[in-house]
Amino acid sequence: MAYIKSRGLSIEFPLNDVSNRSLKREAFSLVTGGKVGSSPRHKVTIKALDNISFDLKPGDRLGLLGHNGSGKSTLLKALAGVYAPTSGSLESRGQITSLLDITLGMDMDATGFENIILRGLMLGHTPQKMKELTPEIAEFSELGEYLRLPARIYSSGMLVRLGFAISTAVPSDIVLMDEWLAVGDADFQKKANDKLKEMTERAAILVIASHMPSIIENICNRTICLEKGIIVSDSFFE
Ligand SMILES: Nc1ncnc2c1ncn2[C@@H]1O[C@H](COP(=O)(O)OP(=O)(O)OP(=O)(O)O)[C@@H](O)[C@H]1O
Structure with a gap:
């Protein structure tokens, strides 16, 4: 059964190029969302997450709220395994799909077809699995013959x-x-939106950061x- 268990999770970023005595530190403490502190070696650090504890079980759809710099993306990246806890623990069970950076791991010199395999490996799938999925992925992308060409010639869309x-x-x-994804031009967006809905509805657990109240409510x-x-509120609703 899928779950996520966070206990006293803290994540701190050392800022190696900012000294404790530097005036820059004051500037940082004014503008950043995380707490500015210092490490035992007198280096400036930003505590992006501080003592975060929560549990998620199948059926949970968690919306992360907060102002810019409050720690939402850092928490998502920790859940995706990008950041390790500085202290505390974070455990999960179940296949995780991170839609935080959907082009991560692609090689711009490789073709679209090659990138299907490469990106699939990044997501933890076997080459065999990705080969089986290739026709379906190719059809959904609507990239046609472009899939035989290097990704560097693709438009960003x-x-x-x-x-x-x-x-x-x-x-x-x-x-x-991190926010509900809006991908491609108008026609593609409709198709992508349906796919995203299906995927999130079928998933046991969803965690989404959003500044859009309608997304959270729906x-x-x-x-x-x-x-x-820091967690300042934790609310459950139907
Ligand atoms: N790689 C990093 N190095 C140093 N500090 C970082 C790094 N990533 C995030 N931070 C800091 O951690 C804090 C939390 O940032 P985070 O990106 O998690 O906020 P957020 O809530 O997702 O903000 P937004 O709504 O703007 O996306 C901020 O103070 C930010 O400056």
Whole structure:
């Protein structure tokens, strides 16, 4: 059964090029969302997440709220395995699909077809699985003969279409999203939106950060609001 368990999770970023005595530190403390502090070695650090604890189980649809810099993306990236906890723990079970950066791992010199395999490997799938999925991904992307050409010649919209088609090809237990994805031109967006809806509805657990109240109201049954890396409210609703 899929789950996420966070216990006292804290994530700190060391700012190696900012000294403790520097005037720059004051500037940082004014503008950043995370808490500015210092490490034992007198280096400036930003505490992006501070003592975060929560549990998620199948059926949970968590909306992450908070001002810019409050720690939403850092929490999503920690859930995706991009950042390790500085202290505390974060555990999960289940296949995770991270839609945080859907073109991550693509090689611009490789063709679209090659990138289907490469990006699939990044997502934790086998080459065999990706080969089986290739016709479906190719059809969804609508890139046709472009898939035989290097990705560097794609427009940014074409690249995102391919990344989206690959990332959503395999159903998963846990879906992570930073804002509801809007991909491609108007026609493609409708198709992508339907696919995203199907994927998030089928997932056991969804975690989405959003500044859009309508997204949170329509799809979430719980919200956690962050402020300077701390949970300031945790609400459950139908
Ligand atoms: N790689 C990094 N190095 C240093 N500081 C970072 C890094 N990533 C995030 N931060 C800091 O961590 C804090 C939280 O940032 P995060 O991106 O998680 O906020 P957010 O809530 O997602 O903001 P937004 O709504 O603007 O996307 C901020 O103070 C930010 O400056």
